[in-house]
Amino acid sequence: MGEIFAVYRKEMRAYLVSPIPYIVTALFAGGMAWRFFFDPDKAFFVYDKAEMYRGFFFELEYFLIILVPVIAMGQWSNESNGGTIETLVTLPVRTSSLVAGKFLAGLTLILVCLLATGVIPVTVSNMGDLDWGPVHGGYFGAFLFCAALLALGIWVSSLTRYQIVSFVLTLFAGLVLVGMYDLANETGPLAPILEQLSLSSHYQAMGRGVIDLRDVLYFVSFAAFFLYLNVQTIENRRYR
Amino acid sequence: MEGRNLQIRRLSWMSSILLFAVIVLANIVFARSATRIDLTEEGVYTLTDGSKRILAGLEDPAIIKVFWQGIPARFDNTKRYVEALLDEMENAASDERFQVQWVDMEEEEGKSAASELGVEQYVFGAAHGSEVRESKGYMSLTIELGNEKPAIFNALSLIEDQLEYLIVATIYQRSRTERPVIGMVAPRPQFNPFMGGRRPQGQFNDFGETMRKAFGNAARDYLTLDQPIEPDVEVLILTRPRALTETQVYHFEQFLLRGGRGILLLDPVDIDNVFGAASQRAEPHLSGMEDWLSHVGVTAERGVVGDFEATCLFPKGGREAVRYPFWPKVLPDFMDRENPVTRNLAPMPMYWPAALSVDEKKQTAEGRTATVLATTSDSGYRRGDITALKDTAEDASGKLLERVPLIVMVEGPLKSLWLGKPVPGSEPEKPADGEGGSEDGEGSGDGAPAAGSPDGDAPADPPKSDEPKKDDAPEGGEPKEAPKADEPKKDPGKDEPKQDGSDGDGDADAKEDEESGPARLEDGEIKLLVVGDAELICDQLGPRFPFSRAINGVTGFSFVANAAEWMSGSDDLLALRARATNPRNLEQMEDKDRDLVKNLNLYLIPLLVLLAGMTVFIVRRS
Known part of the structure; x- marks a missing residue:
């Protein structure tokens, strides 16, 4: 645990002193507010409902597909590019602790970004009788969605020394995993499988305020699998 | 060494595949x-x-x-x-x-x-x-x-x-072993081969469907007031009455006097007055029940009710929608939360409703209670003029803003309007009020849209004559004797109405019943729910209209079904209705307040985050 915390602290310090996380958080919060309140397609004031699903959590998914790769891209690529990865893997720290520390630090930053959008539901609740249940469910779903995508992104980052490659690959994977849901909307024999594999279908159920064990299991197992792959990839470097 | 590394890698991949299989x-x-x-x-x-x-x-x-x-x-x-x-x-x-x-x-x-x-x-x-x-x-x-x-x-x-x-x-x-029979008098749906749809074109089909699903065979729609209502009907929903004849009003009254419960959905101003042929006329529709309602001590005032605070949205085309004062939304705070029917009701839209006024003195003098179950918000108002209702912008200046009653429950004794008079229908009659059945193509006995009526989608049957049918004229067309005051009357809630003038000869009474229907009652205990709008359950603004479903809500369906259920003496289902999803509308805001909210959300947090970043940067440099 101490090892994980040490890595986590190191990563968090790096975030704190870099201007990029601040800019990313500001853009993310502003972008969400813009989509929610200003986008005529969503027309929050036309629908006249104190509810968040249609205009917020549905949109959030697409913002997260961009946000998570931005946060994940540098996790290992920076280390590879800067030549610090050799030092890291030879330290007397377990690989799983390294991966977990990086993962938790990335997740914390995402959590900060999500919290920065918290002013939107607070505003909505001041304008009407907002049911907080679906809001909590939606944020929980978004958090799990991010955890799954971040685990994938960190693993992708461990495969390449170039941040941009890592970003593009993770973004592409995210789009595929979300787009599967739209593909599944075309009825056909593969539709049920695509729908089950899609991150979107599991995330959207939570936005209604229902936390289903199946969705939680999917996200947790998805994240666990890619974290495990990440550990294996770094381990293999040790023996290279 | 190389072989060992290869083995480790192989193991690593195998374990990954194994983990994947376990996860799947x-x-x-x-x-x-x-x-x-x-x-x-x-x-x-x-x-x-x-x-x-x-x-x-x-x-x-x-x-x-x-x-x-x-x-x-x-x-x-x-x-x-x-x-x-x-x-x-x-x-x-x-x-x-x-x-x-x-x-x-x-x-x-x-x-x-x-x-x-x-x-x-x-x-x-x-x-x-x-x-x-x-x-x-x-x-x-x-x-x-x-x-x-x-x-x-x-x-x-x-x-x-x-x-x-x-x-x-x-x-x-x-x-249920004993089911209350719920009847509905509404314009009949008609098949129109020119409309292309397979569904019958009507005005209250969807609500009828809802009632049939909820009450099964015990729901009887499209009853007519031309004849006395069947004695097993316990609750009668009279929807959008138009120019009823005296006979029809009489049958409705007799139904109430013998213990039946009534839900009366008045609709003097409807979609036709706003967008249809009646918009040229600038006159509200008459129900034909005005005199009788006045006798009961409830009046539907001329004109429509508006509300500046609690309103529904009106589609303006494209993605635009505006608040429309003539579609007031009855909010829970303005409903009687003591009454089971409205206790758990979600906000309910009403469309061009009429204001109801209650003659309290009359109610008290006659021993009845009239309870207002729902009103507009404090910003409600009456508008006598029903022209230009398409205009969505209304100016509050010069208007008396108050809570305007929209739904009233009347309970207690009532003496027949025809007390001491001949039974209507015993001689040729005219419509009870000024609006003749053929004047505007309305007023058929069962409320069916007649030829030329904007309510109907198809050429309808020729307007029915208001001449009394033979069956309506008891005792061969002679006025019936009213029961004497000390003669037994039907207890409310009992199925069989008691006969007046009973001499104990059951067979003879039964024969008389077959020939002339239930006997006339001169007084009784009534229970009547009067609603100033019928469009809250009409097809055009019901669940099939996406705007209603998604934005304004279709609580009217639940409300009338709740009321029918409760008036039939059961409240088991009301507990289920309680959880109707609350539309949770936004509070009304000025445009400048909206802009403020939007801009605060857009700029405040990003600026704070950037400020935090700059502070960290400055602290580190110093």
Whole structure:
């Protein structure tokens, strides 16, 4: 645990002193507010409902597909590019602790970004009788969605020394995993499988305020699998 | 060394594949599990105690057949909800009295079963490559209980919010040994070959359908007031009366006097006055009941009611919608929360309603109570002029803003309006009020739209004569004798009306009944709910109108069904209705306040975050 915390602290310090996380958080919060309140397609004031699903959590998914790769891209690529990865893997720290520390630090930053959008539901609740249940469910779903995508992104980052490659690959994977849901909307024999594999279908159920064990299991197992792959990839470097 | 590394890598890949297999397996195993937490305030996705109680008391098996096939994944949440709901219901019922069958629609057997039961296919747009084509699929369920025709619920995604209520209410009504008979007098739907639709074109079809689903065979729609209402009808919903004849009003009154409960949905100003032919006339429709209502001590005032605060939205085309004062929204704070009918009701839209006024002195003098069940907000007002109702902008200046009564319940003794007078219909009569049946093409005895009526979609039958039918004229057309004051009258709530002038000769009475219908009553205890609007349950503004469904809500359907249920003496289903989803509308805001909210959200947090970043940067530099 101490090892994980040490890595986590190191990563968090790096975030704190870099201007990029601040800019990313500001853009993310502003972008969400813009989509929610200003986008005529969503027309929050036309629908006249104190509810968040249609205009917020549905949109959030697409913002997260961009946000998570931005946060994940540098996790290992920076280390590879800067030549610090050799030092890291030879330290007397377990690989799983390294991966977990990086993962938790990335997740914390995402959590900060999500919290920065918290002013939107607070505003909505001041304008009407907002049911907080679906809001909590939606944020929980978004958090799990991010955890799954971040685990994938960190693993992708461990495969390449170039941040941009890592970003593009993770973004592409995210789009595929979300787009599967739209593909599944075309009825056909593969539709049920695509729908089950899609991150979107599991995330959207939570936005209604229902936390289903199946969705939680999917996200947790998805994240666990890619974290495990990440550990294996770094381990293999040790023996290279 | 190289061999060892290779072995480690191989092991690593094998373990990854193994983990993947375990994860897939775990997900498959849990795929049928429906363990979930419902975070919604009203427990929208959890079975209510009322539902559990009704299902636990099921004596005959209820068979639920679900037809689901060819529906895109975007409806998956609905499917999940249906699965979870039915699982919960299955658990709540004892001894397999609630059986769920997912019909295999891949088999020909499933399709023919759907066709036999009359299950409709759901039509939706599905992407096929780059183009969107119309596709069809099944998304329905049926409920079989007893010997009655199965109840069918199509397009489940549209009724997802009410599905629990609809299923449990259907089961409850069908398993009741004694069912209250609910009657409805409404314009008849008509098939119009020129309209292209398969459905009959009517004004209250959907509500009739809702009542049939909820009350089964005990719901009787399209009754007529030309004859006395059948004695087994306990609650009568009189919808949008138009230029009723004296005979028709008399039959309604007699129904109430013999203990029947009435729900009267007046509609002096309707969509026709705003967009149809009647907009040229600038006169509200007359119901023909004005004199009688005045006798009861309730008046529907001329004009419409507006509200500057609690209003529904009006579609302006495109994505625009504006607040429309003549569609007031009755908010819970302005409903009588003591009365079971309105206790748990969600905000309810009303469309161009009439203001109701109650003559308190008259009520007190005659020993009745008149309770206002719903009003506008404090910013309600009356507008006598019904021209230019299309204009959505109204100026509050110069208007008296107050709570305007919209729904009133009258209970207590009533003496017949025809006390000491001949029975209407015993001589040729005219419409009770000025609006003649043929004057504007309305006023047929059963409320059916007549030729030229904007209410009808098809050329209707020729206007019916208001001449009394032979059957209506008791005792061969002679006025009946009214019962004397000390003669026994029917107790409210009892099924059989007592006869006046009874001499104890049952056979003779029965023969007389057959010939002339129930005897005249001169007084009795009435229970009457008067509503200043009928469009709250009409098709045009009901669940099929997406704007109503998605934005303004269709609470009127629940309200009238609740009222019918409660007036029939049962409140079991009201507990289920309690969980109708609250539309949770936004408070009304000025445009400048909206802009402030938008801009604060857009700039405040990003600026604070950037400020925090700059502070860290400055601190580090210093």
